[in-house]
Amino acid sequence: xxxxxxxxxxxxxxxxxxxxNRRWVLVDYPDxxxxxxxxxxxxxxxxxxxxxxxxxxSADYLSVDPYVxxxxxxxxxxxxxxxxxxxxxxxxxGEVIQSQSNMFKAGDIVLSSSFGWQEYxxxxxxxxxxxxxxxxxxxxxxxxLGMPGLTAYFGLVKVGGAKKGETxxxxxxxxAVGQVAGQIANxxxxxxxxxxxxxxxxxWCKELGYSHGINYKKTANLSxxxxxxxxxxxxxYFDNTGGPINDAVMENLNINARIAVCGVIALADxxxxxDIGPRYWRQxxxxxxxxxxxxVFDFAEEFKKAExxxxxxxxxxxxxxxEDTSDGINTMASAFLxxxxxxxxxxxxxxx
Numbered sequence: 001x002x003x004x005x006x007x008x009x010x011x012x013x014x015x016x017x018x019x020x021n022r023r024w025v026l027v028d029y030p031d032x033x034x035x036x037x038x039x040x041x042x043x044x045x046x047x048x049x050x051x052x053x054x055x056x057x058s059a060d061y062l063s064v065d066p067y068v069x070x071x072x073x074x075x076x077x078x079x080x081x082x083x084x085x086x087x088x089x090x091x092x093x094g095e096v097i098q099s100q101s102n103m104f105k106a107g108d109i110v111l112s113s114s115f116g117w118q119e120y121x122x123x124x125x126x127x128x129x130x131x132x133x134x135x136x137x138x139x140x141x142x143x144x145l146g147m148p149g150l151t152a153y154f155g156l157v158k159v160g161g162a163k164k165g166e167t168x169x170x171x172x173x174x175x176a177v178g179q180v181a182g183q184i185a186n187x188x189x190x191x192x193x194x195x196x197x198x199x200x201x202x203x204w205c206k207e208l209g210y211s212h213g214i215n216y217k218k219t220a221n222l223s224x225x226x227x228x229x230x231x232x233x234x235x236x237y238f239d240n241t242g243g244p245i246n247d248a249v250m251e252n253l254n255i256n257a258r259i260a261v262c263g264v265i266a267l268a269d270x271x272x273x274x275d276i277g278p279r280y281w282r283q284x285x286x287x288x289x290x291x292x293x294x295x296v297f298d299f300a301e302e303f304k305k306a307e308x309x310x311x312x313x314x315x316x317x318x319x320x321x322x323e324d325t326s327d328g329i330n331t332m333a334s335a336f337l338x339x340x341x342x343x344x345x346x347x348x349x350x351x352x
Contacts, residue, residue, distance in 0.1 A: 020046065025039070025085055034069065047120055062329075064350060065090065068082075091112065093133075095108070145310060155181065166190050167234055171241040182208050183319060202214075262294070323347045324347065
């Protein structure tokens with residue numbers, strides 16, 4: 001049986017009776033790089049009454065993530081795609097304003113990976129997790145203590161198996177995942193090389209402690225520049241992009257190199273189409289290299305271990321993280337497109 005309403009919940013229930021929602025849905029699948037025409041902001045939507053075990057949450061922050069590009073395609077992926085007319089997916093943190101759950105009450109600050117591109121969400125209690133928003137900034141659960149941070153940890157430590165003294169190269173190094181991956185690699189004692197798309201991002205990576213950096217947009221021969229920065233070869237490549245950057249790294253592998261494939265944002269304009277480029281089977285053979293694709297959810301049983309590792313770095317006082325935040329649900333689509341075009345600088349968030 002659901003819990004009885006507190007006085008606060010009675011007040012919030014009265015206040016929510018006149019609430020309406022705004023949310024973004026997919027209009028149609030993009031043939032190439034998405035545009036705002038592929039998305040529609042619906043307004044004035046009624047909020048359905050809660051069923052037993054459900055909570056109504058008001059968003060504080062929503063996460064903008066590149067994985068959504070793969071979800072808005074008819075191509076079969078690792079999870080169900082978004083159909084035209086469906087709500088677009090996003091994680092979010094917010095406040096419970098109404099509850100029909102014994103697990104949550106009005107005023108609780110919570111996290112959910114099922115929030116979506118919307119201002120209010122009605123979610124089942126099993127989709128929601130209470131967070132400590134007093135000790136830790138709530139948006140951190142969408143960034144370095146959320147999916148990006150956990151992805152960085154598992155990609156580097158579990159998939160890449162980075163060891164002290166090894167050379168680690170990370171593409172999109174100033175992004176949500178790359179910022180954390182670089183600092184974890186430094187904590188292990190690796191030589192770290194950042195690949196980014198601007199001089200400003202390069203300067204930020206220096207502040208993060210990267211040993212070297214490359215602005216690939218200003219480099220005539222990326223493969224040669226990687227060889228210059230990694231004369232003994234690349235031991236671990238944390239690949240957030242795919243595409244030409246991947247090609248250049250593959251020409252510079254060390255013996256027993258490990259490639260952790262995390263993202264393919266360089267293919268955002270051709271999801272589901274052939275990825276045409278050089279084939280590096282001989283480099284893989286000669287260097288006995290290993291290429292492994294992974295998803296953060298593969299390591300769900302070890303999430304707490306990863307969170308503790310990252311939080312330990314934060315508490316030491318040297319951890320840094322940059323966020324790129326826009327205000328208002330109306331900016332969600334443009335923020336997503338900025339991400340696909342590398343116009344973000346840091347973890348992309350929407351403050352509601």
